[in-house]
Amino acid sequence: MSKKTDMDKVLQRVEQIPTIPVISQKIMEISGDENAAVRDFVRIIEKDQALAAKILRVANSAFYGFLSKVTSLEHALVILGINEVRSVVLGCSVYKFFSRSGSKGFDRTRFWKHSIICSQVARFLGTRFNVQNGNSLFLAGLIHDIGKVVVDQYFQEDFQQILEHVSSNKTTFSKAEKKVLGTTHDQIAGKLLKQWRFPNEVVTQVSNHHAPWHDKNHGTDSIIIYLANLLAKLAGHPCHPDEKQIDLHEFANSSELDFIVKSGFRLDYERLRKLTSDIQELVLAEADNVMRLFK
Numbered sequence: 001m002s003k004k005t006d007m008d009k010v011l012q013r014v015e016q017i018p019t020i021p022v023i024s025q026k027i028m029e030i031s032g033d034e035n036a037a038v039r040d041f042v043r044i045i046e047k048d049q050a051l052a053a054k055i056l057r058v059a060n061s062a063f064y065g066f067l068s069k070v071t072s073l074e075h076a077l078v079i080l081g082i083n084e085v086r087s088v089v090l091g092c093s094v095y096k097f098f099s100r101s102g103s104k105g106f107d108r109t110r111f112w113k114h115s116i117i118c119s120q121v122a123r124f125l126g127t128r129f130n131v132q133n134g135n136s137l138f139l140a141g142l143i144h145d146i147g148k149v150v151v152d153q154y155f156q157e158d159f160q161q162i163l164e165h166v167s168s169n170k171t172t173f174s175k176a177e178k179k180v181l182g183t184t185h186d187q188i189a190g191k192l193l194k195q196w197r198f199p200n201e202v203v204t205q206v207s208n209h210h211a212p213w214h215d216k217n218h219g220t221d222s223i224i225i226y227l228a229n230l231l232a233k234l235a236g237h238p239c240h241p242d243e244k245q246i247d248l249h250e251f252a253n254s255s256e257l258d259f260i261v262k263s264g265f266r267l268d269y270e271r272l273r274k275l276t277s278d279i280q281e282l283v284l285a286e287a288d289n290v291m292r293l294f295k
Contacts, residue, residue, distance in 0.1 A: 007181070007182045007183040007187070010155065010181055010182070010183050010188065011183070011188070011191050013154055013155070014150065014154075014188060014191050014192050014195070015191075015195065017150070017154070017192060017195070019196060020090070020093045020094065020097060020196055021093050021096065021097070023044060023045075023047070023048060023051070023089065023093070024089055024090050024093040026044050027041070027044060027045075027085075027086050027089045027090070028086065028090070028197070030044070031082055031083065031086045036082075038074060038077045038078065038082070039074075041073075041077055041082060041085060042073045042074055042077065045073060045085075045089065046073060051089065051092055052073055054088060054092050054293055055073065055076050055080075055085060055088050055089075056070060056071070056073070056076055057289050057290050057292070057293055058076075058080070058088050058138070058290055058293070059075070059076040059079060059080055060289060060290075061120060061286055061289060061290040062282050062285040062286050062289075063120040063121070063123055063124045063282050063286065063290070064123065065127070066079060081135065083135035083136075084135055084138060086139075087135065087136065087138045087139035087142075087202075088138065088139075090139055090198065091119065091138070091139050091142040091143060092293075092294075094142075094143050094146060095112065095142075095294050098146070098149045098150075098153060099294075100153070102149070102152050103152050103156055103159055103160060103163070104160070105160070105163045105164075105167070106152055106159070106163055106240065107240075108149075110239060110240070110241075111145070111148070111149070111239045111240075112294050113237060113291065114145070114232055114233075114237050114238060114239040115141075115142050115143070115144070115145060115239070116142065116290065116291060116293050116294070117232045117235070117237050117279075117283055117291075118141040118142065118144060118145075118225070118228045118229055118232045119137075119138045119139070119141035119142035119228075120138075120141070120282070120283075120286070120290060121141065121227075121228040121231050121232055121279055122137040122138060122140065122141030122224050122225055122228040123137050123138050123141070124279070124282070125137075125224050125227055125228060125231075125275075126221075126224055128275075129224070129265060131220055131221065131224060134221065134224070136199060136201045136202045136205060136221060137205075137221060137224055137225070137228075139198075139199075139202050140201075140202050140205035140206050140209070140221070140225050141225055141228050141229075143189070143193070143202075143206060144186075144189070144205070144206050144209045144225055144228075144229060145185060145189075145229075145239055146185075146189045146192070146193075146206070147184070147185030147186055147187070147188035147189035147190075147192070148173060148185045148239070150185070150188050150189065150192060151177070151181070151185060151188065155181070158180050158181055161176075161180045162176045162177055162180050162181070163176075163240070165179060165180065166240060166242055166243050167242040170242060170243070170244050170245075171243070171244050172243060172244050173185060173240070173243060174186070174210060184210075186206065186207055186208070186209055186210055187207065189206045189207065190203055190204075190206055190207030193206060201221060204217060204221075204222065205221050205222045205224075205225045206225070208222040208225075208226075209222065209225040209226055209229055210226065210229075211226075212225070212226045212259075212260075213259050219263060220263065220264070223260055223263055223265065226260075227260070227265075230246060230251070231272075231275055231276055231279055232279070233245075233246050234246055234248060234272070234276045235276050235279045235280045235283065236280065237283070248269065248272060248273065248276070249269065251272070252268060252269035252272060
């Protein structure tokens with residue numbers, strides 16, 4: 001595919017991507033059933049022991065701050081909640097779907113580490129800022145950049161051009177994608193997740209994670225995902241080493257932060273610096289637990 005690839009052609013190819021695994025579809029179905037009980041979820045999840053282990057890793061994450069160790073699926077479902085467990089299942093399904101190795105110059109291990117950190121930071125920020133009904137934050141944080149993997153897997157020649165543009169110009173993925181594809185990873189992800197019938201709030205947050213001011217319905221949650229992505233990078237965990245670095249001083253005096261503050265978030269340079277330091281410590285604390293979610 002050439003540089004003249006337009007958005008319509010890209011999105012038409014996305015429409016041909018197969019659906020996610022059956023277990024995720026079942027979880028989505030019963031999570032919408034008011035009569036479903038915890039045991040119904042356990043019965044489905046326990047058939048996949050690797051998935052069950054991942055749910056326990058998340059439940060025991062230091063980012064969540066639970067006081068006692070979670071050792072059973074039933075306990076994890078009770079303390080995390082059905083919607084949060086659904087998010088873990090869907091997130092793991094997305095990872096499994098796109099788990100093959102990436103293109104030359106794109107380290108998938110690094111990419112997923114950034115994604116896992118974003119998922120944890122999103123939940124951490126949700127608690128810190130008392131976000132109500134933040135059940136979608138883990139999932140949106142985990143898969144916010146999935147559009148990059150879609151491009152890598154289905155448009156490899158174009159993705160190589162994007163990587164080269166990012167590396168040679170020290171620019172953002174979005175600017176490079178726009179130049180090469182005519183669209184961006186957040187738009188591609190939104191199209192795919194909508195096609196896969198993911199929760200509307202997740203689709204919205206992922207689609208707007210670079211521009212939460214465009215989200216007219218779930219603005220607070222989209223701001224959380226925006227901040228989680230930014231803070232993960234400030235903490236030293238971007239998804240690519242050559243992408244444009246974030247200058248904390250510059251961001252602290254930006255119109256973007258001004259919008260966030262006006263939206264009810266008490267943030268300034270010192271608070272952002274402290275959050276970054278806290279996140280670095282929590283990532284280290286989780287080195288042998290949730291940071292190994294996909295190992």
